[in-house]
Amino acid sequence: MTDVDGPRLATSEEFPEMMELLDRYFAYERGGMRANLPFAYDPEHSDHHAIIVEDGRIVSHIAAIPQTLSTGIEGETVECWGIGGVATDRRYRGNGYMSQLLEFWLDRMDDRDVPLSDLSGNRQRYAHFGYENAGSEYQHILTERSFDGEPSASTAVVGYDSAEHLETLHRIHEAEPHRVVRDLAGSRTVFGQRDLETFVYGGESRANDPAYVSLSRTSRSRTIEEFGGSEAGLETLLSHLLAILDLNELTARVPPWHPLEPVFARHSRFWTARPHRKFRICDLPTLLEAFAGQLEARWLESGRTERGSIELGIEDESDGSTESVRIAYGPDSVSVEPGTERPDVELERRAMTSLLFGMPDRTADLRTGDPFLETVLPLRFFVWASEHV
The missing domain is CATH 3.30.1050 (Nonspecific Lipid-transfer Protein; Chain A)
Structure with missing residues (x-):
């Protein structure tokens, strides 16, 4: 007889085995998921992870990561639990474990009056649970040829150094009206992701107009995943990146209403509007x-x-x-x-x-x-x- 335990929260002792399952299906390297998404896979928060154990083995997992979204009004926030790490050992699929784990989290959100949940992934797969496309983002495609002007490297652009730049970049991010609210330690974690590379426009002579872009590290088609700061700084950063990196193209994910959006539009080969996330109103x-x-x-x-x-x-x-x-x-x-x-x-x-x-x-x-x-x-x-x- 099959012995099934769960859905239930993972324990701290089970965290390493749980990460082995996730690395096998997502990161393809030991320690990959934890290094790539350290804010989501923190061993001190095993309570953010639900599992099913069959015959003594962790065979299915879904995480629910509490985040706080700023609504654009000073002091106004909304709690939103992000669903991620949806994985079932292929040998145990077809048993409804994903549905059981997701219902486990939806029940916990209901018990705690959590208003909102978000995720990425296939729309049809999660529609049954009440998730739908929400919000919008522009995806701007930039190339060396599309850049308005001649891209050139700049001595004002440097690689991110936590000791030198963390507090400045944290202040820039916290000035964004629409964002995930994070403290200084949270910014340190985000900028420390293995697959995120950050460039900073700054220096003492430019202390009043700093800027930064954080982009994916892998492949010759890279994506700007976070940015902020001054218009002059962003212009210089884009020019610098297109000049020094051997890129097929550079994609930027931009809020349509962001004051720096026109900078990307000026240099884009083309752009598209697409749904931003999938929300479930809880x-x-x-x-x-x-x-x-x-x-x-x-x-x-x-x-x-x-x-x-x-x-x-x-x-x-x-x-x-x-x-x-x-x-x-x-x-x-x-x-x-x-x-x-x-x-x-x-x-x-x-x-x-x-x-x-x-x-x-x-x-x-x-x-x-x-x-x-x-x-x-x-x-x-x-x-x-x-x-x-």
Whole structure:
């Protein structure tokens, strides 16, 4: 008889065996996943990892990494658990272990009122669990030939040195309105990833306009996964990288509304807009309360003077109950209030993600039919690729 233990949290003693499973299917080298994603695979946080053990062997794993997203308003954040490391030993596939582990995490999020979960991966694979494309990013493709001007190396660009540059780069990142919130130690971990290489524009003569780009290390087609700082610094960094690296192309993942986006557009061969992440709305009232400041700021910035309210609701597929929240708005304020369970707009979970976060845009008609929704949506967020779980 098969002896199955789990789903359950991994123990610290099981962490090395768990990492062997993940390295076998993702990194193809011992220590690879931990070195490549140190913020996700921290042996001090085995409680972020759920496993199934069969016949004394760890055969399946899913991680849920708690992260805090800044919504763009000072002091306003939203908790989001990132799902990653979805792996089952090929000899044990077909037993439904992935579904069991994911349900394990969704139940824990529900118990803790976590409003949001995100992941990458196949849309169809995770749609059953309520995940849908959310947000947008531009992917700019730069080449030496597309660069506006002659790329040239610069003595003002140096490789990242933690002792010299960490605090400056951390300050730049923390000034980004949409990001994963991290402390100085978190920035040290992110910039220390094995597969991330960071270049810094700086020096004493340029202390007032520093900038940086962090890009993938591997292959001749590399990707800028995080950047920040001054426009002059970014221009110099791009010119420098295209001059010194033997690249087929350089891709940059950029928030569409970022003030430095025009710099990439100026030098791009072409760019595309694509969904940014996949979200699952786990707790609608908590989510909208967390975004209340962004909702109000965008409404007031528009100068619209209508007054009214709209109630949004998600129908629970399991029991048919409704989770709802009412948003009241006027010329001077916006408030998020408890719902009455009689929503004006009631959608299933994935469609609500489309409405609030904008991609795919199958719900555009709902936004254009209401003055508040067409003004404040889609909600803005961004998880830099350097911190994708």
